[in-house]
Amino acid sequence: xxxxxxxxxxxxxxxxxxxxxxxxxxxxxxxxxxxxxxxxxxxxxxxxxxxxxxxxxxxxxxxxxxxxxxxxxxxxxxxxxxxxxxxxxxxxxxxxxxxxxxxxxxxxxxxxxxxxxxxxxxxxxxxxxxxxxxxxxxxxxxxxxxxxxxxxxxxxxxxxxxxxxxxxxxxxxxxxxxxxxxxxxxxxxxxxxxxxxxxxxxxxxxxxxxxxxxxxxxxxxxxxxxxxxxxxxxxxxxxxxxxxxxxxxxxxxxxxxxxxxxxxxxxxxxxxxxxxxxxxxxxxxxxxxxxxxxxxxxxxxxxxxxxxxxxxxxxxxxxxxxxx
Amino acid sequence: xxxxxxxxxxxxxxxxxxxxxxxxxxxxxxxxxxxxxxxxxxxxxxxxxxxxxxxxxxxxxxxxxxxxxxxxxxxxxxxxxxxxxxxxxxxxxxxxxxxxxxxxxxxxxxxxxxxxxxxxxxxxxxxxxxxxxxxxxxxxxxxxxxxxxxxxxxxxxxxxxxxxxxxxxxxxxxxxxxxxxxxxxxxxxxxxxxxxxxxxxxxxxxxxxxxxxxxxxxxxxxxxxxxxxxxxxxxxxxxxxxxxxxxxxxxxxxxxxxxxxxxxxxxxxxxxxxxxxxxxxxxxxxxxxxxxxxxxxxxxxxxxxxxxxxxxxxxxxx
Numbered sequence: 001x002x003x004x005x006x007x008x009x010x011x012x013x014x015x016x017x018x019x020x021x022x023x024x025x026x027x028x029x030x031x032x033x034x035x036x037x038x039x040x041x042x043x044x045x046x047x048x049x050x051x052x053x054x055x056x057x058x059x060x061x062x063x064x065x066x067x068x069x070x071x072x073x074x075x076x077x078x079x080x081x082x083x084x085x086x087x088x089x090x091x092x093x094x095x096x097x098x099x100x101x102x103x104x105x106x107x108x109x110x111x112x113x114x115x116x117x118x119x120x121x122x123x124x125x126x127x128x129x130x131x132x133x134x135x136x137x138x139x140x141x142x143x144x145x146x147x148x149x150x151x152x153x154x155x156x157x158x159x160x161x162x163x164x165x166x167x168x169x170x171x172x173x174x175x176x177x178x179x180x181x182x183x184x185x186x187x188x189x190x191x192x193x194x195x196x197x198x199x200x201x202x203x204x205x206x207x208x209x210x211x212x213x214x215x216x217x218x219x220x221x222x223x224x225x226x227x228x229x230x231x232x233x234x235x236x237x238x239x240x241x242x243x244x245x246x247x248x249x250x251x252x253x254x255x256x257x258x259x260x261x262x263x264x265x266x267x268x269x270x271x272x273x274x275x276x277x278x279x280x281x282x283x284x285x286x287x288x289x290x291x292x293x294x295x296x297x298x299x300x301x302x303x304x305x306x307x308x309x310x311x312x313x314x315x316x317x318x319x320x321x322x323x324x
Numbered sequence: 325x326x327x328x329x330x331x332x333x334x335x336x337x338x339x340x341x342x343x344x345x346x347x348x349x350x351x352x353x354x355x356x357x358x359x360x361x362x363x364x365x366x367x368x369x370x371x372x373x374x375x376x377x378x379x380x381x382x383x384x385x386x387x388x389x390x391x392x393x394x395x396x397x398x399x400x401x402x403x404x405x406x407x408x409x410x411x412x413x414x415x416x417x418x419x420x421x422x423x424x425x426x427x428x429x430x431x432x433x434x435x436x437x438x439x440x441x442x443x444x445x446x447x448x449x450x451x452x453x454x455x456x457x458x459x460x461x462x463x464x465x466x467x468x469x470x471x472x473x474x475x476x477x478x479x480x481x482x483x484x485x486x487x488x489x490x491x492x493x494x495x496x497x498x499x500x501x502x503x504x505x506x507x508x509x510x511x512x513x514x515x516x517x518x519x520x521x522x523x524x525x526x527x528x529x530x531x532x533x534x535x536x537x538x539x540x541x542x543x544x545x546x547x548x549x550x551x552x553x554x555x556x557x558x559x560x561x562x563x564x565x566x567x568x569x570x571x572x573x574x575x576x577x578x579x580x581x582x583x584x585x586x587x588x589x590x591x592x593x594x595x596x597x598x599x600x601x602x603x604x605x606x607x608x609x610x611x612x613x614x615x616x617x618x619x620x621x622x623x624x625x626x627x628x629x630x631x632x633x634x635x636x637x638x639x640x641x642x
Contacts, residue, residue: 221424228380228419229439229489230411239438240427247429318429319473 008312015304022300023076023293027069030289037061037085037287059085072293081297082290086282091294094279099298101171102275106257106264108191109198114253116199117206122242124207125214136207144204148263152197152270159193166193169272194271198264202256206249213245220244247318254310258303326353327529328377328497331391335369335376338384342601346372346385347553351627352634354546356496359523359530361540361561363576364550367597370533371420373550374499377531378417379407395496413443416490420502422482426474433470436489443493459488462525463518480511484518491522497529504539516542537580541565549573552597552608559633569635571616572609607638615639 038055039047056062060071075082081091124133143151160168171190217223218241226236265277272278276295283291315321335347347369354360362370375381377392379399392400395414402410419425426435433453440452447455457467463484474482483503490498500519504512520543523530532544540547540561547564549557549572557570568574575593595612598604607613607620617638625638 221419221421222427224380225419225425225486225489226427226435226438228378228411228417229442230408230413231438231442232408235438235442240430243429244427319431320428320475 004315008308011308011311015301015308018304019297019300020073023073023297024069026293026296027072028065030292031065033287035287037289040286041085076297081294084283084288084291086286086288086291091291094291095276095294095298098274098276098279101273102264102268102277104187104191105194105198105268105273105275109195109202109264110253110257112195112199113202113256114206114249117203118210118246118249120203121207121210121214122237125211125218126237128215137211140204140207143200144208146201147266148197148201149266149270151200152194152267155193155197156270166190171274194264194267194273197267197271205252205256209252210245210249213248214241217241217245243317247314250310250314250317254307254313257306257310325396326393327356327358327395328354329391329393330354330377331389333373333376333387333389333392335372335381335385335387337372337382338386339601344600345553345603346600347376348603350550350553350555352548352555352558354529354531356529357527358546359532359544361532361534361544361547362550363534363537363540363547365535365597367552367600368550369553370535370550371501374417374501374531374533377499378411378415380417409443412439412490412495413493414495415497415499416493416495417499417501418483418486418490418503420505422486422503422506423474423479425482425486428474430473431470432472432474432477432485436470436492439489439492456488456492459491460484462522463488464514479507480515483507483511483515487515487519487522491526494526495528497531498523499531499533501533502535503532504534504536512539519543537565537577549576552603553600554608555634555636556609557633557635563633569633569640570609570637571613571639575614607636 036052037059038052038061041055041059042051044051053062060068063071072082079092081095083089084091084094087094120136124136127133156168159166167190171187223236223240226240227233264275265280267273268275268277269281276298279291280295282288283295330353331351333347333350334345336343336345350369350373352360362373364370372381372385376385376387377394377399379387379402381387387400389400392398394410399407399410426432433456436456437447437449437452440447440455453467453470456470460467460469465481465484465488469477469481469485474485477485487503503519504515507515516539519530519532522528523543532539534540544561546559547561548555549564549570551572557564557568557573564573565577568577572593575591578591579593581590593612598608598611604610604621605624606622607616607625610616610620613620620638623638625636625640628635628637628640630640
């Protein structure tokens, strides 16, 4: 097992240069984009050259890019991601306030989508080419093609506006100051629709991949061996087919986990979920360079960790993958 | 009564808009204790026949036969549950591609144990471990293999694992489907010796599918020569291999190098297998036969039974 520990240590260390490189690329891409934060900070339609100059000087935006980058890195290494121009608050504070809400949303939906997509595929593949299988296949195409924000709006329309079962927006009821278990329940109540949206959007990928993987594995030699050996079909399916067929889904889980953290932005906005999505879009529109870089930095770290976790999980499932 | 009696076994695979008649009117009797080699080139229907006997054909295959008796029972009429009960308990198979014959993500012991409890559900893990260790020692495998995964073993080791697995429930018959094909000659030799010994030790009846006449010569007492889905010659090894009667058998024997003779030219058989979606009307070997008659083109030869020998050729009948 020491090889495994060494592998993880090395992978964790390799995250550092990777994240630095990502920050570097992001820094230049953001500055390449047209628009000037000084103009937005001034709050004026057509600010005079003097105002722009003064603001640029105040925020250090008049220095050469490379110098700005140097300053950014120097501060970032000290754990200071700078101040947001718009919110006039440390970027770290802004992100800290929101990342929990985003992770709660994305992780819950990613795990639910993985489990339900896989189970649906297992269930549906038993009736290959039957009515149920066909309906699920068509449904998965429809959901796959559906824009998440649109699905979110429709779900709000049905479950909030018409049926009045769930709240339309927010993470908790601001008018009640709940504590302990009832606060937890309130968050779950608010969480339901956004999680449902994100889960429904992600299920098709797992469903389709697992389904075709099950069909492929069912034709493998060892399944023939097990049938020849007189094992019961149910046991062969539940033990041998499923474990082998689930492997590609695990890879996808890692990939979508990274994507899910950013991809949930639109859904967060529709449900007014106090997560990073809204913060990120605001930062893009208002050219809040520091905030944007900070968010990207955190996302890069999240994605790297997600991929690392996937690799570890994969190694546990598939003995052919051994890390040295 | 023969131990296994096959009469007019037909197997065909349905494809998009045709069907391939992979095995046609195959008949032969296998006695208890026989070690029957089935030889033929690739595509002659040997493995299909083996799968047919086990009733393990894929869903697009259809099997029909006049008789398919195994140990006095008609396996043709068995339902899935009855089949499940005789599989491995009475007939087991060792498949061709040993490397893929076990699940890559489960340990060998886990899989072997599942095979054990499929037929004797009360076996404890400890007892199973002891029994498997004992079986492993018979094929020169260390017991630590039980705690390994298939990819950690070599081809020869995997094939030994599969042979051990086929012996678990002490079956009456084992089908060895090209077990030595993917192995190097040294391992092939060792494995054949082991099979030879085990078959006798366990008092098994065996079918050995191969395209290597050398293997037949070494292990079998009877041999069935198949060509393009038909049985062309069947009989004792010493008769069929050393004085072949069918032109195909003669050609097959000639295409096998003989170590005792120095510089003899190895002769291949010109031509290739006929299209089995539409097999020719006359003798199946007609297009490649060098002693063919006009009659052979249009009239199917009858099976001639000469004592315990079967030959399907017009030249024998006259």
